[in-house]
Amino acid sequence: MSDGPTFRDELVAAGVLVPTASDGIYGRSSVYEDIVAGLEGLVNATAASEGSAGYRFPPVMPRSVLEQSGYLSSFPDMIGSVSIFRGDNADHKRLIEVAQSGGEWTSFLEAADVSLCPAVCHPLYPTLRGTLPEGGRRYDVSGWCFRREPSLDPARMQSFRQHDLVYVGDAEQARQHRDRWLQLGAEILDSLGLAVETVVANDPFFGRVGRILAENQRSETLKYEIVTPINSAEHPTAIASANCHLDHFGEPFGIVTADGEVAHSCCFGFGLDRITLALLRTHGIGPGDWPAAARDRLWP
Amino acid sequence: MEETIRTILAEYGHLPVPMDKIRDGDDLYQVGMTSHASVNVMLALEDEFEIEFPETMLRRSTFESVAAIRNALGDLIEARAN
Numbered sequence: 617m618s619d620g621p622t623f624r625d626e627l628v629a630a631g632v633l634v635p636t637a638s639d640g641i642y643g644r645s646s647v648y649e650d651i652v653a654g655l656e657g658l659v660n661a662t663a664a665s666e667g668s669a670g671y672r673f674p675p676v677m678p679r680s681v682l683e684q685s686g687y688l689s690s691f692p693d694m695i696g697s698v699s700i701f702r703g704d705n706a707d708h709k710r711l712i713e714v715a716q717s718g719g720e721w722t723s724f725l726e727a728a729d730v731s732l733c734p735a736v737c738h739p740l741y742p743t744l745r746g747t748l749p750e751g752g753r754r755y756d757v758s759g760w761c762f763r764r765e766p767s768l769d770p771a772r773m774q775s776f777r778q779h780d781l782v783y784v785g786d787a788e789q790a791r792q793h794r795d796r797w798l799q800l801g802a803e804i805l806d807s808l809g810l811a812v813e814t815v816v817a818n819d820p821f822f823g824r825v826g827r828i829l830a831e832n833q834r835s836e837t838l839k840y841e842i843v844t845p846i847n848s849a850e851h852p853t854a855i856a857s858a859n860c861h862l863d864h865f866g867e868p869f870g871i872v873t874a875d876g877e878v879a880h881s882c883c884f885g886f887g888l889d890r891i892t893l894a895l896l897r898t899h900g901i902g903p904g905d906w907p908a909a910a911r912d913r914l915w916p
Numbered sequence: 917m918e919e920t921i922r923t924i925l926a927e928y929g930h931l932p933v934p935m936d937k938i939r940d941g942d943d944l945y946q947v948g949m950t951s952h953a954s955v956n957v958m959l960a961l962e963d964e965f966e967i968e969f970p971e972t973m974l975r976r977s978t979f980e981s982v983a984a985i986r987n988a989l990g991d992l993i994e995a996r997a998n
Contacts, residue, residue, distance in 0.1 A: 686952065825955040827974040832951035835976055
């Protein structure tokens with residue numbers, strides 16, 4: 617371990633990231649947000665040229681999506697469920713007393729029917745119930761995700777943004793979408809001056825059964841990540857990923873192709889916060905000094 | 917044991933063909949068993965045979981055919997007897 621300032625220290629000292637009482641929850645400066653906005657513009661333009669339908673969902677979603685999507689069974693350690701207060705006046709009095717004495721006031725809450733959104737494409741699938749048009753459809757969704765992974769690594773935030781390019785339709789076109797976006801995504805990231813590599817990957821499925829799920833995902837090459845060094849060259853960080861879901865969402869959400877088959881889906885996601893961090897790491901904390909090629913792409 | 921394995925696969929494997937059409941050595945993943953279904957098969961086998969698959973056996977290949985499952989269970993049950 618080096619004793620010098622970490623990348624997080626540098627970001628915090630420069631005021632680019634503002635830490636809070638909870639690790640992995642940050643405020644972002646306008647310098648940081650300008651980079652995110654530049655990335656969004658770049659991805660939006662490419663998605664629009666493909667005829668994708670754009671949607672933006674809020675960072676909370678119906679809790680039922682967490683159950684139906686399988687996220688609850690595969691990643692129970694990462695979910696965030698929203699709790700609310702529905703007590704009466706007497707409960708309110710006790711709640712305040714407990715809170716003021718530093719006690720565990722959350723025991724007065726109960727779970728609402730909403731949860732935090734763990735992956736930006738998940739709220740989309742329940743809205744697609746029914747029969748798709750011939751050839752399937754492409755969607756472009758962007759927004760905030762929550763995963764309960766408190767960490768001092770700025771590249772592992774609890775609350776972060778993804779921009780996903782989704783295809784829903786037949787199996788063959790889902791694979792093609794994956795392959796095309798892996799290439800387009802790598803080109804976009806390369807044009808920003810990032811040293812990227814595409815590798816086979818797996819999701820961090822929970823527990824004993826997770827080992828089998830992860831091995832299956834790898835052996836069927838369902839997930840790829842585009843990685844670049846942020847914290848170390850030996851362990852580069854995923855800044856984008858492509859996931860072939862097969863009929864994992866088509867089945868529970870009742871999405872059917874024009875031919876009457878259960879729909880397959882595939883999602884390519886840009887990790888907007890991680891790409892922003894990779895750019896700050898690669899080109900320096902001051903975007904004014906970045907290479908002209910990267911600046912021209914982000915802010916044409 | 918064979919019969920029990922097949923009953924569990926019929927219930928939890930979500931296979932698109934009936935179990936009596938599946939031979940011992942057929943690759944269940946090729947037939948259409950998803951990874952989530954294979955996990956449910958694993959948990960049902962553990963309940964039924966009162967065993968726990970060790971980490972070294974938590975692999976795709978352990979559950980890839982009726983024969984592979986029978987071999988894995990045979991090893992575990994034999995180890996328990998010793």
